[in-house]
Amino acid sequence: MIRLGALAVGLLFVVNVLWGAIAPREATSPDMTKELHKHPKHMEWAHNGPGNLGVFGTFDRAQLQRGFQVYKEVCAACHSINRVAFRDLADLGYSEAQIKTISAEYEVAAIDSNGEPTTRKATGADKFPLVYANEAAARAAQNGANPPDLSLMTKARPDGTNYVYSLLTGYSDDVPKGWTKPDSLYYNPYFHSVNIAMPPPLAADGQVTYSDGSPATTDQYAKDVSAFLTWTAEPKLENRKETGMAMILFLIIMTGLGYLSYRKVWADIKKA
Missing domain, CATH: 1.20.5 (Single alpha-helices involved in coiled-coils or other helix-helix interfaces)
Structure with missing residues (x-):
């Protein structure tokens, strides 16, 4: 009986294997991610020099200051630049008095005379504080998403400056037919998975007002903040x-x- 039982089990296994090999399979939807994903747009940048050769170019200080303004008024609500110190803003053309004013707008952790944790106004020697105390706090505030620190973003992504610019200007409501997009996500073909949790940060022209008369357009905002984040990643x-x-x-x-x-x-x- 044991031999017959083992033989029956073996035959059943063989039948299942054969059926799996010859049975018609259900049609599966193709993975459209690679098809829809786009490479970053190729833009001309002052720090890359003529023809984007990357040899003779220097940063446009006015553009860096505008980019810092865009970061401060738009991006800083969710993203940190914790590897940048306030005194580093001198490289952007800010004076010592201006840096002191900017840093005083932020609070950083400190210890009082009794050894108890407290906060104080930041100084030029401090780094930009984290937006969220930790990853758990970030995910709790952002519906499960963890906004990355932007200090090294243009170094962390291939063709980083162009990537940031393309991502910021690449949001679209025209979702291709056959592509599934959850209601909580946004379609952006320049993001690696095409669906992105971050809402369009640069929503409309006039969102940021420049004092130097530069165009207050989403395209200009994206260029300026992309250049600024290139500087945060490579200040030297x-x-x-x-x-x-x-x-x-x-x-x-x-x-x-x-x-x-x-x-x-x-x-x-x-x-x-």
């Missing part, structure tokens, strides 16, 4: 370029001197 970009150019010039001069030395040393030998 210009110094690195200057060092690189100095080294290239040094190597060219040394190559020339080496060639002249070669001609001088071997001149008599060649004649012989």
Whole structure:
């Protein structure tokens, strides 16, 4: 009986395997993510120089200040730049008095004279405080989403500056046919999964008022804040370029001197 039972079980297993191999399968919906996902738009940036060669470009200080304004008035409601210190804003052209005024608008953690936790006004030496105390608090406030810190965002994404600009300007209500979008998400083909939890942060023209007369448009906002976030990720970009150019010039001069030395040393030998 045991052998017959084992044989029956074996036959049943074989039948199931064969049926799985030959049975018609239900049609599955194709994964449209790769098809819908778009690469970032290619834009010209001052810090990349002419033709986006990335060699001679420098940051546009006026654009960086506008980008900081957009971050402060729009993005800072959810996203931190905790790797940036207030005194670093001097690189954007802000004076010491302006930095003191800006930092005083923020509260940072401190310890009072009794050793108890408290808060105080930030100074230039402090870093921009976190928007949320921890990830749990962020998810609780953002319906389960955890807004990332933007300090290094343009370094964390391929073609980061163009990615940020494309993402901010890439929201669309025209959802392709066959694509499923939950009501709590938004369609943006520049986001890796196409559906994104972040609502369009730059909703309309006139959202931020510039004092320098620059166009108050969503496109301009996106350009300015993308440039600013490039600076937060690479604040020493210009110094690195200057060092690189100095080294290239040094190597060219040394190559020339080496060639002249070669001609001088071997001149008599060649004649012989």
